[in-house]
Amino acid sequence: MQKGNAGKRILNLYGGLFFLFIYLPIALIFIYSFNSNPTNMMVWRNFTLDWYRKILGFSVLTRDAIYVESTDQLIAAVKTSLTIAMITTAFSTLMGTATAIAINRFRFRLKKFYQMLMFVPMIMPDIVLGIALLIFYVGFGIKLGALSIIIGHCTFLISYVFIVVSTRLAGMDKRLEEASADLGANEWVTFRRVVLPLIMPGVVGGALLAFIISMDDLVITLFIAGVDSQTLPLYIYGMLRRGIKPEINAIASLMLIFSLVVASLGIYFRSKQSK
Amino acid sequence: MAETNQIIEVKAAVRRFSTPEMGVITALDGVSLSVQSNEFITLLGPSGCGKTTFLRCISGFEELDEGQIFIDGVSMKGIPAHKRPVNTVFQNYALFPHLSISNNVGYSLDIRGVSKKERNQRVADVLDMVDLTGMERRMPHQLSGGQQQRVALARAIINRPKLLLLDEPLSALDHNLRQAMRLELKNLQHRLGISFIFVTHDQDEALTMSDRIVVLNGGHIQQIGVPTEIYDHPVNRFVAEFIGESNIFKGTVCSTENGFLEIEMDNGIRMKAINQGLSVGQSAELMIRPEHLQLVTDISRPDLPQISGILKQVVFVGVDYHLIVHLNDKTALKVIVRDSERQAVNNLQLGKKITFSYSLKTPHIITSGLQ
C-alpha cells in the first residue's frame, strides 16, 4: 500500500499538532509566569521568580512586581480547598467502595436501580446540581460554607470512585473469596485479607481522582460556597473576572503542577494491573 | 450402622435455580448419599448434571431448598461456609495471587492466630507431603499448573478436615500430568485418612481412583457402587453409555431355561445371557461391552453363543482395534479386538461376514431405571 506512507506522515504530523494544541496553552502559562513585565504579560522583559515569591509571601527582588494583591486570601483559599478535598475524598471513597462491593458481589433485586443511581450524577450538568443543592440548603436553613461544599462534592464523586473500584472488583476472581471462606474466614476477614489488598490500586486511584476533581471544581462550588468560603478555583475565577493580573500566571502554574503530579499518581494507580 | 463411621450424610437434597432464560431449573432433585470415613468417593456425570452444585451445597456456598446435610452427625442448616468443617480444592485452584505460597497454605492457621512456630512447622510438613518443600517464599504466578494444584491441595489439607471436596482439580492439567496426579491423590488420601469427595466428568478418572462412584445426571443419582459394579452392571441405559463403550439393544425375552435366557432384539438378532429374574414376554435392554466380543477363529470354543454381521470398519488405535460391524443392516455393533490378535484382524475383509462369540456372563440386562 503505497498510499500508506504519505498518509502515515500526515497522520504523524496531525498527532504532533494535536498535542501542540493541547499543551501549548498550558506551557504558555508556565513560561510567562517567569516574565517580569507587569503590564503586558506577553512582552518578555526579564526572567524572574518574583511572582512566585510574592504569592508565597516572600518579599520581591525587582521593582516591577510590586502591584500584587494580598496573599492572605490566596493562602486561605488553598487551605480551604485542601481541607474540603481531603474530607470529600475520605467520605466518597468509603461510600463509593462500599457501593461497588455491594453491586459487584451481591445478587439483589434493586441492583439495576443502584447502578443507575451511580450513573446519574455523572451525566447531570453541574449547573443543575449546583442550583438544586443551593435551593435545598437555603430552603432547609443549612448554612453555606465548607460543609455544604463537602456534601455537594460528595454527591457526584461517590460515582467516580464507584466506577474505578467496580472495574477493579469485576476483574477480580470471585473464587478467591470463596476459597477464603472455605478456609475459615468470615466476610470481614476475607475483605481485609483478600479483597482489599487486591482492589487497593483501584481504591487509591479512585481516591486520587476524587481528590483532584474536588480541588478543581468550579461550577457546583460557585453556587453552594456562600459568601464566607472560598476555594482556590473560585478565587482564581474571581480574579479573572475582575481583570487579569500578572501573578495569576504564577498561581495557575503552581495549580497546574500540583494537578499534574496528583493526576499522574492517580492514573498510575488506576492502571496497575495484577498479573 | 455405626454413626461414627459416617462422615457426611445427605438426605433428599433439593436445589433449584431460577434463570431468566429457562425459568426454574432443579439442579438437585432429591439426592441422598452417605460417605464413610476414609473413603474416596467420586461424583461422576456430564456437565450440568448437578455435581458441582452438590459440592457447593456441602461446602456451604449454596443453600439447599429442601433436604438436610449432616457432617459428622451435625446438621449444617444455617451454618455459613466458613464455619463448616470441610475444605475445598477449587477447579482453578483459587490461590491468592498477592500472598506467598507459605501465606496461601498457612492462611487458615493465620486466621485462627496459631503461633508462628507451630504454623511454620505445619506449613513445612504439608508442603513436604505434596512434594513442594522449600517453595514457601515463591508467589503463585511463578509456579507451574501442576505445582499450583499441589499448593491448593496443601492449603486445603493443612487443617486435617474430615472431609475434602475436590471440584475437577485435574481438568486444567495436561494428559500425562493428570495421570501422575491421579495416583498421587489416591496415595495422599490413604496417607491422610481423610474422606475425599471428588468431582469429575472423566470416567477413566472415576474408575481408577474411587472406592465408590456416584453417577449423576439431571440432578438425580443414577447409580452408586464400586467401580466394577458400575462398569459390569449399570442399572440403566445412561450409566451404561456414560461409562465405557457399550452396545445396547432393546428386545423381548423369548425363552428362559437353566437360569439363562434368550432375548430377541428388535433387529431380529437373538442373544443369550444369565437370567436376572425375567420371564418370557418381558421387554428389556441388553448391554454387552465391545471388549467382551471375541473374534471367532478356528480354535474358538464352539459352545459359546455367537453373533454375526458384516464388517464395515476397522480402526487401529495403538492398543486395540476398533471394529464396526453391521447387524441386519440396521444396527451397528462396536467390537474391540486386542492387538494380540493382529494376525486374525489382518485376514479380515471389509464387507464380508464376521462372527463373534461371547461368554454368557458378559451381557448385562438393564431393567429400566431412572433417567
Place this chain on the structure above:
Amino acid sequence: MTQSLVTRQRIQLVSLLGPVTIFLGIFFAIPLGIMLVYSFLEPGLYGGVEWNFYHLNFGRILGWADGEIEDFDLVYILIFLKSIRLALTTVICSLIVCYPAAYWISRLSNKWKSFFIFLITLPFFVSLVVRLFAWMLILRPTGFINWILKSLFNETYFMIYSEPAVLIGMVYIFVPFMFMPLYASIEKLDQSLIEASYDLGASRLQTFLRVIFPMTLPGVIGGSIIVFIPSVGNFVVPSLLGGAKVMMIGNMVYQQFLYARNWPFGSALAMMIMASVLGLLVIYVSMVTRGTPGSETLQG
C-alpha cells in the same frame, strides 16, 4: 445462633448500601425534586418564593413574559436554541479534532500508546479556570496570538469575546471527554477489515465512510453524549471568553440565581437544560435498543 445464608447476606447488603442510599436520597434526590417544584412556583417580591402554582416561569421561557400576547418575546427560547447549537457545534468540532488523533494513537506500538493516552488524559485534571485562563492569554488583544501578529504584521485582531472564542474554549475543555470513548471504539477496529476493503477496491475515503466510521459509531455516539451534556449548560467558558456578547442558557441560570434572585425562573431555565439532556438520552437509548433484541443479561 444460626441465621440462614440469605439473612446474613441481607444484613451485609443493607450495611453497605444503607449510608449511600440515605446520603444520596437526602442530598441528591430531594434537591432535584425541590428544584422541579420550584420551577412551578411564583417568585416572591424580595427574592423568596410564593407557594402557589405559577405557570409563567415556563411561560416566560416560551415567550409570554406576563401572559400578555403583545409582550411575546422569544429571547429565552432563542438563547436556549443558541446554547444547543453551540453545544452541537462543540461536539462536532471535538469529534473532528479527536478522531484523527485517536486513530493515529491506535496505530502506535503499545508502549507509545499508553504514554500518549496518559498525556491526553492529564489535562483533564487541571482546573477549568486554569485551562481557560490559558486561552484568555492567547486570544486577548494583548495576548499571544496578537503579540505574534503585531511583531510580524503590525496588526492586531480582536478575537476574544466572540462566539468562535467560546467555541475554541469549549472544544479545548472537552477534548479529553470526547477522546476516551472514541479511542476505545477505534482501538477495537479490526485492521483486517480495513485491508479487506482496500483489497476489494475501495478508495481511502470510501473505506473510511463505509467501514471505519460505521464501526466506530458507538464510540462516536458515546463521546458526543459525554461532550454535549456539560456543553449545553456551560456558563464558565462564555463568561470568560465570551464576555457579555455570548450569552448562553447557563449564564442566564447563573444570573437568575446569583443576581436577579428569581429562583423559580432560574429553576425553570435549569429544567430546560435537563430536558435537553434527557431528550438526548432517550434518543440514544431508543437507538441502542432498536439494534439489539432488547435482551439484557442480569449479572448474578
